[in-house]
Amino acid sequence: GAVVSQHPSRVICKSGTSVKIECRSLDFQATTMFWYRQFPKQSLMLMATSNEGSKATYEQGVEKDKFLINHASLTLSTLTVTSAHPEDSSFYICSARGQGLGGYEQYFGPGTRLTVT
């Protein structure tokens, strides 16, 4: 149980275009989803926290207009990187916690490798 999927797993896009990444909780309802960014050989950086039906809470230094997060249902959150630039190339990981998981367990998606050319 507690499976989180992400789609796509890998995407290459041209500079200036927008990319949408989906995060789904497959067998539980995710009341809260987190979006992280991981640079090579570095730890995870929390970008934002989203609760279903509410606006996302962004961490300091993360541009909310550039990284649009939507958590419209209890099983789906999306991260849209708008007007992507090469410096946005990274590994993006979502995690989810929710009903029936005790609240203190976070389960992670497999990640999305974004490359902006």
Place this chain on the structure above:
Amino acid sequence: GEDVEQSLFLSVREGDSSVINCTYTDSSSTYLYWYKQEPGAGLQLLTYIFSNMDMKQDQRLTVLLNKKDKHLSLRIADTQTGDSAIYFCAVAMDSNYQLIWGAGTKLIIKP
């Protein structure tokens, strides 16, 4: 704010025990986690411990928590080549469950 620190590398021989250490700064950390990340893959929750516990064992994994020293460790018994990965320590406060991460320890297995 909270700071979580880990050594970057640990090298052990196959069959030996691996002990990965983690220190944190905020004594109000309530939930402490160990995650495993294999090359090119996402994060797998290995185990977690509550701050009111000293030890938790799950098959080959043993987690020890020293609250006084704010020190968390993960012991992997009989380390196998499949244990090669980066192990992340993460802590959360009670209020919001946001995870604060260590930099990760890369476990290298020598034959």
